[in-house]
Amino acid sequence: xxxxxxxxxxxxxxxxxxxxxxxxxxxxxxxxxxxxxxxxxxxxxxxxxxxxxxxxxxxxxxxxxxxxxxxxxxxxxxxxxxxxxxxxxxxxxxxxxxxxxxxxxxxxxxxxxxxxxxxxxxxxxxxxxxxxxxxxxxxxxxxxxxxxxxxxxxxxxxxxxxxxxxxxxxxxxxxxxxxxxxxxxxxxxxxxxxxxxx
Amino acid sequence: xxxxxxxxxxxxxxxxxxxxxxxxxxxxxxxxxxxxxxxxxxxxxxxxxxxxxxxxxxxxxxxxxxxxxxxxxxxxxxxxxxxxxxxxxxxxxxxxxxxxxxxxxxxxxxxxxxxxxxxxxxxxxxxxxxxxxxxxxxxxxxxxxxxxxxxxxxxxxxxxxxxxxxxxxxxxxxxxxxxxxxxxxxxxxxxxxxxxxxxxxxxxxxxxxxxxxxxxxxxxxxxxxxxxxxxxxxxxxxxxxxxxxxxxxxxxxxxxxxxxxxxxxxxxxxxxxxxxxxxxxxxxxxxxxxxxxxxxxxxxxxxxxxxxxxxxxxxxxxxxxxxxxxxxxxxxxxxxxxxxxxxxxxxxxxxxxxxxxxxxxxxxxxxxxxxxxxxxxxxxxxxxxxxxxxxxxxxxxxxxxxxxxxxxxxxxxxxxxxxxxxxxxxxxxxxxxxxxxxxxxxxxxxxxxxxxxxxxxxxxxxxxxxxxxxxxxxxxxxxxxxxxxxxxxxxxxxxxxxxxxxxxxxxxxxxxxxxxxxxxxxxxxxxxxxxxxxxxxxxxxxxxxxxxxxxxxxxxxxxxxxxxxxxxxxxxxxxxxxxxxxxxxxxxxxxxxxxxxxxxxxxxxxxxxxxxxxxxxxxxxxxxxxxxxxxxxxxxxxxxxxxxxxxxxxxxxxxxxxxxxxxxxxxxxxxxxxxxxxxxxxxxxxxxxxxxxxxxxxxxxxxxxxxxxxxxxxxxxxxxxxxxxxxxxxxxxxxxxxxxxxxxx
Numbered sequence: 001x002x003x004x005x006x007x008x009x010x011x012x013x014x015x016x017x018x019x020x021x022x023x024x025x026x027x028x029x030x031x032x033x034x035x036x037x038x039x040x041x042x043x044x045x046x047x048x049x050x051x052x053x054x055x056x057x058x059x060x061x062x063x064x065x066x067x068x069x070x071x072x073x074x075x076x077x078x079x080x081x082x083x084x085x086x087x088x089x090x091x092x093x094x095x096x097x098x099x100x101x102x103x104x105x106x107x108x109x110x111x112x113x114x115x116x117x118x119x120x121x122x123x124x125x126x127x128x129x130x131x132x133x134x135x136x137x138x139x140x141x142x143x144x145x146x147x148x149x150x151x152x153x154x155x156x157x158x159x160x161x162x163x164x165x166x167x168x169x170x171x172x173x174x175x176x177x178x179x180x181x182x183x184x185x186x187x188x189x190x191x192x193x194x195x196x197x198x
Numbered sequence: 199x200x201x202x203x204x205x206x207x208x209x210x211x212x213x214x215x216x217x218x219x220x221x222x223x224x225x226x227x228x229x230x231x232x233x234x235x236x237x238x239x240x241x242x243x244x245x246x247x248x249x250x251x252x253x254x255x256x257x258x259x260x261x262x263x264x265x266x267x268x269x270x271x272x273x274x275x276x277x278x279x280x281x282x283x284x285x286x287x288x289x290x291x292x293x294x295x296x297x298x299x300x301x302x303x304x305x306x307x308x309x310x311x312x313x314x315x316x317x318x319x320x321x322x323x324x325x326x327x328x329x330x331x332x333x334x335x336x337x338x339x340x341x342x343x344x345x346x347x348x349x350x351x352x353x354x355x356x357x358x359x360x361x362x363x364x365x366x367x368x369x370x371x372x373x374x375x376x377x378x379x380x381x382x383x384x385x386x387x388x389x390x391x392x393x394x395x396x397x398x399x400x401x402x403x404x405x406x407x408x409x410x411x412x413x414x415x416x417x418x419x420x421x422x423x424x425x426x427x428x429x430x431x432x433x434x435x436x437x438x439x440x441x442x443x444x445x446x447x448x449x450x451x452x453x454x455x456x457x458x459x460x461x462x463x464x465x466x467x468x469x470x471x472x473x474x475x476x477x478x479x480x481x482x483x484x485x486x487x488x489x490x491x492x493x494x495x496x497x498x499x500x501x502x503x504x505x506x507x508x509x510x511x512x513x514x515x516x517x518x519x520x521x522x523x524x525x526x527x528x529x530x531x532x533x534x535x536x537x538x539x540x541x542x543x544x545x546x547x548x549x550x551x552x553x554x555x556x557x558x559x560x561x562x563x564x565x566x567x568x569x570x571x572x573x574x575x576x577x578x579x580x581x582x583x584x585x586x587x588x589x590x591x592x593x594x595x596x597x598x599x600x601x602x603x604x605x606x607x608x609x610x611x612x613x614x615x616x617x618x619x620x621x622x623x624x625x626x627x628x629x630x631x632x633x634x635x636x637x638x639x640x641x642x643x644x645x646x647x648x649x650x651x652x653x654x655x656x657x658x659x660x661x662x663x664x665x666x667x668x669x670x671x672x673x674x675x676x677x678x679x680x681x682x683x684x685x686x687x688x689x690x691x692x693x694x695x696x697x698x699x700x701x702x703x704x705x706x707x708x709x710x711x712x713x714x715x716x717x718x719x720x721x722x723x724x725x726x727x728x729x730x731x732x733x734x735x736x737x738x739x740x741x742x743x744x745x746x747x748x749x750x751x752x753x754x755x756x757x758x759x760x761x762x763x764x765x766x767x768x769x770x771x772x773x774x775x776x777x778x779x780x781x782x783x784x785x786x787x788x789x790x791x792x793x794x795x796x797x798x799x800x801x802x803x804x805x806x807x808x809x810x811x812x813x814x815x816x817x818x819x820x821x822x823x824x825x826x827x828x829x830x831x832x833x834x835x836x837x838x839x840x841x842x843x844x845x846x847x848x849x850x851x852x853x854x855x856x857x858x859x860x861x862x863x864x865x866x867x868x869x870x871x872x873x874x875x876x877x878x879x880x881x882x883x884x885x886x887x888x889x890x891x892x893x894x895x896x897x898x899x900x901x902x903x904x905x906x907x908x909x910x911x912x913x914x915x916x917x918x919x920x921x922x923x924x925x926x927x928x929x930x931x932x933x934x935x936x937x938x939x940x941x942x943x
Contacts, residue, residue, distance in 0.1 A: 040268050041323055060322040067321060076235035077228020079441070081392040082474045086874040089392050117228035130226040134218050136205040137841050140671030142225035143393040143441025149226060164885075172880040175873065177392050177442045178671045179848035180841060181884040186205050 046106050050075065051119025059106055065099075066090045068106035069116060077117040077146045081175070088174030091147040091154075092116050098154035117146035120153070129153050132191035133184075140178035148174045148184055156192045164189070207836045211893040212903070216837035217690055220675035221439075230439040233409045234396035234471050241398065242271055244457055244470040245324035247314040247331045248479060249306045252866035253340035253545040256304040256313060256333060264316055264327035271464055273331070274315040276301045280459040282425045287516045287548070288449045288778055289356075293421025295449035295482050296548035298515045301456070306335065307514065308547040309867040310479020312452070317460050317468055340545035340866035343386075343511050344488055350543045351509075354517045357539040362527050362593045370503030370534030374494025378570045382491065383933045384559035384916075385858035386511075387484040388477070389552055390873055391670075393441020395477050397454050398469040399461035406458060407434045411441060412698075413448040413708035415666050417776030419700040421450040426458055430775075438698040440670035440708070445551035446481050447670070448709045453480055478871040482550025483859060485511045485520055487559045491567040494534075499575050499585045501532040508560065509540045513548040517541055520549075522560025527593060528799065529564060529639065530586035535593065545866050551709055553846075554642060554909035558853060558916070565638035565917030566932065569924065579637055579921065580607050580616065583805075591799045598799040599898035602829035603639065606805040609890050610827035611637070614807040623928035631811040631820075634926025640804035640828065640914035644905040645710035647778075648761040648769035649720035650703040653682060655728050656753040657746035659739045661686055662694045663724075667705030667717035669697060672908050673838030677714045678721050680834055681902065685725035687736040703757060704773045711906025714834060716760070719900050724758035731756075762900070764797065798898060802830035802905040806847065806914045810922040817941035821851055821883075821919065826911055827890035832903040836891055843889045843911040850915020852879040858935050 041060040048055050048065075050073060057072050066083070069075045069092070081089030083102050090101040093115040120127045129152050132138070139145040151174045155161050160170035167185050176184065206216050224230050261273040274280075279301035286292025300312035314331050318324035341348035371377070397410040406428065412418040415435045423430040440447060453470065461468040472480060487510050494503035506523040523537040552558075572579040587604050590597045611617070619635045620626055626633040651665040663682045669675045675695045683690040696702060706716040729736045731754055737745040746752060761769040806826040812819050826847050833839045856877035860869040870876045896903050916934060923941070924930045931940050 039266065041320070041326075060320055062322045062326075070235070071321065074237045075228075076231065076237070079232070079392070080234065080394060080471065082394075082873050084474070084872065084874075086474075086872060087392055117226075121227055126223070126226065133226045134222040137219065137837050138205075139225055140673070140841055140845060141391070141393070141440060141442040141669075142221070142230060142671065143232060143391070143439075145225050146228045168881040168884070172882040175392060175878060175880060177390060177444070177878060178841075179845035179852075179879055179884070181848065181879070181881040182844060182887050183205050183841065184881065 044107060046110055048106065048109055048114060050114045051116060061107060063106045064102050065092070065104040065106045065109050066101035069101060075116055075118055079143055079146055081144065088151060089144045089147040091150045091174065093150060093154060096157070098151050117150060120149065127153065128194035129187070129191040132187035135190060136183045136187040138180050138183040138187040140180055144174060144176045148176065152184070152188050156188065156195050161188050161192045207840050207891060209836050210891060212895050213833040213836050213891065213893065214680055216835060217676065217680065219673060219838065220679045220695060232393055232439050232441045233398065233411045233437055234394070234469070236398060236409045238398055238400060238467045238469060241467040241469040242317050242319055242464060243321040243324040244315055244317050244460060244468050245328040246312050246476060247316070247328045248476055249309065249311040249313050251306055251335045251337040252309040254306050254335045254337035256306065257336045258334045259313065260332040261314060263330040267323055267327045269320055269323040270316060270318045270327045272317050274301060274456070274460065275313065276304050280463060282455045283427060285421060285425050289518060293417055293424065293450045293776065295451050295550050296513065296515060298452070300452050308479060308545055310476060310547070312480065315456055315460065317464060342861050342863050342866035343486060343544055344509060344542055346544060346863065352517065352541045352543055354519055354541055356519055360521065360524055361537050362524055363536050364593050365534035367503050367505050367534045367536035371492060371494050371505070374502045375497055376495045376571070376574050378491070378493045378567050378574060380491055380567055380570060380932060382489045382563040382566060384487045384562055385934055386486045386861055387552060387853065387857045388859050388876060389444040389446030390876060390878060391442030391444055391446060394474060395472040395481055396470060397457040398467060399458040400467040401462050405432050405434070407436060408454070408458060409436050410454060411443065411447045412437045413440060413443045413668050413670060414776065415668070415698060415700040416704045416773065417707065417778060418450045420776035422454050422458060425455045435700040440668055440698070443670040443708060444553045445555065445709060448551055448707055449482065451481055474873055475871045478859065478868040479547050482548060484552035484555065485518070485549035487520060489560065489563040491563045493567050493571050495571055495575065499577050499582050501530055501586050503534045504532045505536040506560065506564065507538045509542055511544055511546065511549065512541050513546050514543050516548040518549050520556050520559060522556030525556050525641070525643065526560045526564040528591055529641065530592070531588035532592050553849060554913045557642060557913040561639070561641065561913050562916045562934065565914055566920050569636065569917070569921040570930065578621065580611055583607060583639060596797055596799050598801065600831065600894055600896040601801065601803055602892055602894045603803040603805065606803055606827040606829055606892050609892055610805045610807050610825050613888060613890060614825040616807060623925055630814045632814060632926040634810045634812065634922040634924065635807065636918045636920070636922030636925055637805060637807045638914040638917035638921060640806055640826070640910055642711055642802050642906055642910040642913060644715065644800035644802060644899050645712040646715045646762040646900060647706045647712060648759070648765060648773045649705045649716040650757065650759050650770060650773070651717065651720035651724045652703045652755065652757045653721065653724045653728060654753055654755040655686060657743050659688060659742045660692050661688060662696065663721055664696045664702045665705040665717050665720060666700055666702040667697050667713050668708035670708055672713060672842060673835060674713045676838055677718055677834045681718045681721050682725050685722055686728060688739060707778055711908040711910070714904050715900050715902065715906060718834070718902050718904060720758050720760040722901055723760045724756045727756040727758055728754050800899050800905065802828065802907060802910050804828035804910055804914065806918045808915070808918045808922050810919060810926055812923065812926045812941065817938040819855055819923070819936065819938065823886040823888065824851065825888040825890070827892050828907065828910055829892040829894035830905040830907045830910060831894055831896040831899060833891060834904060839891060839907055840889045842908050844887050846911025847887055847915050848879050848884050849912040851919060853912065853934065854916035854919040855935050
């Protein structure tokens, strides 16, 4: 699938509103040699397809996929743990691949399939990974759990769950402060055979 | 090679069923509402501008660019911030984690102090606007930590009052033929729960509902009411799920009142989610310590003298005291004991409780010194613990209600394969890897505080349990469910549990590992009152409907109050006020359940064994396996208990090897204030952890026979690792964390 590559920085720079306000800013403040920020937010209509459902939003272009899900679509299962790509709590699937929704602009997700923890269970039946997390007590406080599960499903689908060592390595972007790590490894081992491909 | 313990252990003697967590399905489907998840109609968003210096005054503050942004509702600074009442620190009878009131004046008192708060109609604009505030400081040189110019030493009254001693240390020390006299240090650490610190405030007329992660909803709600001058009955805190706390969410911080008052001022709900970086200065942390341990023994290894002296950093504002020497001196039989604690006041935010606050740093000192003593005596370190094991307090002489330390050592040693250890350092290796085995004692006192609970049983055999206790991952929902089900003769699946809400009957702080012992005892008591309505013995679930008909009612509701031995109803009155210190037996409240005075000693124990592998050339340190055995009275649920121990040992490993908040010595600023540079354990750090639940029966601690376990397993791990590092390399590292550079010197 062809998708436009947009970065946070590029999006701001490309906006005509930015250019205008930058001029205005430099006229007022002599020291404004650094690129000025827009004074007013740039808004954009964004259509997101989340868990199979299309939703139209009017967003500040800087809105991350994470904040779009949480604050605008009230899909709060995806968690904010750092907002800077360090903890993995916000992991969702974008066209089947795991991404950090805090480092993805909502606009970047347009035209792509977003799946969150709320969309993993099908027809009232838990995904094998969700059941495996229960069976192996693979969480305590549960806050990192949506990200762990989304990451774990992708980890298996990527073929990165062949050994315990490989699971540990490929799950190390998802921090669990309660440290349920050995149970998470056990859960992935249980689920990978049920998921069909490991 | 050992097989890992299966995730779900079989219950042994005196253990309940290993059922899955009460809220398990909710948690794997993204359903639980943590504080910042609550759907709020049309909220405003707050974002703090925090200080770039640790000490000084604000020379100029220009908020015009921020105010000019479309969508910005208001910018609060020291010039227009709403006043808040000064409320005392939690340890002096108040509610606050830090009594420094931000935006009350133009002074900056620590790194990350709040200098402005922007409220806007979107998160993006609030954050953008905060970054456009221009601040210039008249900075002064701050005192960062120990030894900094301007840091002031203070021996707090509490330390003098609580100082424990026995016999004559000086005399015992001078006579001891074998001595260890060593200095240890432990670093600043931050809790870093994955759930960020958040507050959402919603006013409905003069009623305030707020959502924030809290390990003590009654305290947080009452404290906020006092700060903003509102009737506590009109302040409601909702927080059914806590995304990790570890002590950091136990006590009210100053952010909450700012959010609540802004929401009232602007007439709209206000939502704040602290950035992770901001949490370093605006919540608490584990204070750094320096310790001196002196152990004197006779030639057979019997201790004859033990002195533990500590120095701890705190803020200028508050005398928070870690206080671990009160616990280390209870560990081993010894006739001559002395302790001291000195605070060092610096330009920092106030430290606070972090998982096993006293034990984690101070047991590192003691258990490292015990290993050094074993080396000096040429004695096996397990045998040194056995020789000095005690069933009574060396201070007061009071007996332990139960203490299974050596059973833990023996079971863990056998599982680990300790008998195959060559005690000589540098004696075990594999290829380029030096192998070291070490062990240490874990302990945690059995703390309890008053609790209430309400249970409603209906004729269809369903029960609803209500107590404002908290589940931050310990398994508290499940424990309450199981305790009620057992006493009511129900299948646990018929029991609904409601917690984490200040509208429910009050429960204890989720701290001090006392939720199961305290709230569980109240639930057990309430269930017993229901049983009494049926003549003491509960009818079988199938007979319930008939039994209700005979009573002529459709449901029974019972409310119970429970307090620990030695306390009274005044402890419940204090609980309703959210007071942590107002329990009040005849001697006043004792936070640590094993305080002396002839009262029985109550504590859980464990033994931890670790293997470290250190690369011969690079000194890379790996921990391929850890084995821990723990005894803590009745275990309500072996599945969740095992997870607590598992997570605890990994915490301990991280505290030994990874975790340190670096404090800039010159600027008193936190350098690695994010969760990528502040290293916590990741999955790849944790190969094999073997947990052994040692059966123990204790009929004296409380009606349930349970001890606290949440803060047990992370105690001792750091020393076990340091001791293993010595065994691998012959090098004794006394300053945590143990990093490659310290081994390369």
